[in-house]
Amino acid sequence: MAERQKIDARGAFCPGPLMELIAALKLASIGDEVDVWSSDKGSASDIPAWCAKVGHSVVEASEHDGYWSVVVRKAK
Template sequence: MSERKTIDARGSFCPGPLMELIAALKLIEVGQEIEIWSTDQGTAKDVPEWAAKVGHETVESGEKDDHWYVVVKKTK
């Protein structure tokens, strides 16, 4: 299982969670994963869309308790 880091972006407005994710992806190695938490519902669709466009992998996404989450694996 890949090493996974979690970013708690709950309370941050669009496109804040995406920006936090992108900044964090720059700091990890290829193959590692980041799980982003957001209370912005758009994040659940925006992050997978962004990952697909730029070539990263969405491992899973969904809703849990008070937030949406998306797990992205850095692939390049």
């Protein structure tokens, strides 16, 4: 059964939200989802841009009170 994992990378300067997402996806199964929380506005565009390059799906991206949430589904 597919799982959804949350990574709260708000305020994480290093390695940062996208590196955390990449690391989490390596351990995930196909169909699993990772919800990355980031206080860096750039993540809202960087993460979807990387997913488009690699072929993972962005399920949703939303802005909350001071942070962005991007949910990515592992596609391969």
